[in-house]
């Protein structure tokens with residue numbers, strides 16, 4: 001059991017606190033926005049209820065047990081004092097992260113591991129240099145209590161024992177850590193997602209297809225094979241010569257890089273910002289975000305169970 005400090009209790013932070021608590025660790029959670037910290041226990045309880053209901057968390061995980069396992073602390077300094085592992089999950093702004101790392105440095109244990117959950121930054125130049133041997137990226141996907149992938153990235157000075165310790169700790173919680181040798185900007189899953197995003201935004205702006213047609217194409221076409229084959233094993237089944245021909249003789253160009261999507265801009269201007277606002281690409285009419293998150297979690301948990309039972313194709 002480790003003492004884990006999670007800094008930032010937003011979308012990722014509260015959920016990471018839950019994951020580490022369920023993994024058997026003592027967790028302290030903080031946020032510099034009191035309202036966000038105040039909301040965190042409710043969000044963790046709701047997620048825990050879905051996990052218990054699906055049999056993914058033991059029934060002994062009552063609300064009281066979770067309350068004992070995760071302590072919400074107002075001050076970041078108090079949160080990290082004595083912690084074995086400090087997880088940074090604050091806003092994606094380099095200068096804010098730099099100030100946080102500098103401020104916590106004097107109170108952190110000298111041998112504490114410092115793990116950033118950053119999506120797009122190189123966090124290592126933002127950290128005090130002497131922390132680098134015990135600093136790492138551990139990048140999770142939302143919601144981390146459902147998605148198992150964790151990207152682990154050391155910096156050139158990271159002690160290999162620290163990489164192994166973090167990898168082992170995350171694997172022991174039933175997660176799927178992937179250790180990269182160096183920073184891969186955007187990691188792999190986010191890059192693939194970004195490439196899909198470019199094509200989807202183009203299709204929307206061209207007005208050739210509807211949002212429903214795009215999602216139906218993914219749900220009923222692409223998605224079925226991915227859990228069993230991924231992308232490259234699927235290519236082996238397709239046959240590589242066909243992929244070569246498809247590249248050579250394609251009838252359309254790949255989407256250009258772009259900084260905006262007209263459809264996205266229009267929806268946002270109309271206040272259709274997604275589930276939290278009741279509408280985005282689709283109308284979620286009248287159902288609360290909590291209800292929708294719970295339904296999403298239930299379905300994803302059922303799918304995970306099925307994926308585990310089915311397994312993926314393992315090349316020899």
Ligand SMILES: NC(=O)c1ccc[n+]([C@@H]2O[C@H](COP(=O)([O-])OP(=O)(O)OC[C@H]3O[C@@H](n4cnc5c(N)ncnc54)[C@H](O)[C@@H]3O)[C@@H](O)[C@H]2O)c1
Pocket residue numbers: 007008009010011012013030031032033036076088089090091092096100117118119120139140141142
């Ligand atoms: N949202 C995602 O899907 C996702 C996935 C993987 C990684 N990440 C990364 O995780 C980090 C957090 O993202 P998020 O989506 O949870 O953001 P978020 O905005 O939901 O939460 C960030 C929280 O950090 C708090 N905060 C800001 N400065 C702070 C400080 N100095 N001390 C303490 N708390 C502070 C904010 O009040 C906020 O509640 C980012 O680096 C992001 O790139 C996000």
